Amino acid sequence: MTPGARVEAAAGILDTVRDGTPAEVALTRWARASRFAGSKDRAAVRDHVFDALRRWRSCAVRGGADTGRARMIGLLREEGADLAALFNGAGHAPAPLSAQELEAGTEPQGADALDLPDWLLPLWQQSLGDAASDVAETLRHRAPVMLRVNTLRGTRDAARGALAEAGIAAMNAASAPTALIVTEGARRIAQSAPYTAGLVELQDGSSQAMVHEIPDVSSRKILDFCAGGGGKALALAARFGCPVLAHDAAPDRMKDIPARAARAGADIRLAGNAEVEAAAPYDLVLVDVPCSGSGAWRRAPEGKWTLTPDKLEALNTTQDRILEQVAPLVAPEGVLAYATCSLLECENSQRVEAFLQRRKDWRLVHERRWLPGAEGDGFYLAVLAK
């Protein structure tokens, strides 16, 4: 495909996304219907679509309309691309810009420029203060590809060496002692020997930093109550060198954990409600609760536009409920770690304050928020104890 044809394909996909189709579904349908597209084409189209999703509002304002074509014009205008060369009508490239399109489009202002929903802006500003604009700007750009070195299998130096042999360049990140930033060859990771042998896992730097910020509970009893796909459970098992019990309200989400744990040489056991209760109390309970994902909107930009005040309120209720559910499972000298990948106070410190109001025998030991940046996503951790 020519660069112009990739733009045309992205514009069509963006139209279906605007009409309500999830981006992953729209991309898959397009790829199935476009057998002529090679892997580089698919990657380029995907990049266009996700770039436009991160900048949904500003692209439409810069492009002068709420269509996929206008959004691509807006995106490429911001990037300073040669529009005449891409929109030349040759082959499958988009038609040249009309006189009206050449005139249309303005410089975005306010929430358009920040690429945030209007309703969220006050909460965003309250939560981030002076950093509000910078953080919104960060979320308009791609996230780094990051790996966690599995110290059960080898050191960070050994992992960097093995990655280099597989044609993948990575550098140490300061965010966590296990974290690497991939600078070249990211698309080779899943097939590479260090990945298939469990020496590295894909994991954001702030998630890794969060696990390292939890007080040392080596060789003790650990429960990951919202284990999902097991990213944090694997990191906990490697950090503390002991078994981790993994639980999730949707057990299906944990289906890949056994294979991931085997690859990583980690002892992770899956548990339902009855097993969790039977094995209580725990020295550490991690609740990596469902949240808006606002700290990770670079990776999952649709979340920015699908979040609503009602959904946020429902998330807050779930967050409170989970804290209530696990509090009795923590041993008297134990620790409860509450984590989100959100930047919003109503999902972070306000949930912790509400918990401490309800449970006067608990205290906040430690709290930290990571802002999204070159070494990781936005993240929040509160360490609670009795």
Ligand SMILES: C[S@@+](CC[C@H](N)C(=O)[O-])C[C@H]1O[C@@H](n2cnc3c(N)ncnc32)[C@H](O)[C@@H]1O
């Ligand atoms: C942020 S994700 C967890 C990600 C996971 N820790 C990881 O590192 O890959 C939140 C998880 O909480 C689960 N969840 C939602 N409500 C829950 C509840 N009431 N109790 C336990 N888990 C719940 C969801 O199914 C989801 O998998």
